[in-house]
């Protein structure tokens with residue numbers, strides 16, 4: 770990957786990181802906000818539940834974005850974390866924080882379905898072995 774390409778992805782990832790950090794601050798506010806009104810509280814509980822679900826998803830994404838920025842620093846960005854092949858540029862354009870090539874991602878997704886922590890499916894597998 771050229772310096773120009775890396776700089777482009779760094780910009781995209783920096784922007785995404787700032788956006789997610791902002792969204793997460795708002796969600797946290799919703800998640801902890803409490804209503805005095807009992808009727809309101811029912812409605813609010815549903816909103817809060819949704820906010821917490823989104824919070825989970827977005828903090829997971831933020832972790833991935835931060836990981837990608839770290840890989841840019843280390844010079845390993847664009848390389849699959851598992852098989853060390855280059856990640857397809859088309860995939861990186863669509864998902865700049867992708868840490869696996871498409872094949873390893875599919876494997877990771879399948880393992881995630883089987884209840885592995887999706888952030889470190891491969892590590893869990895080696896630990897279990």
Ligand SMILES: [Zn+2]
Pocket residue numbers: 849850851852853854869870871872873874
């Ligand atoms: Zn791979």
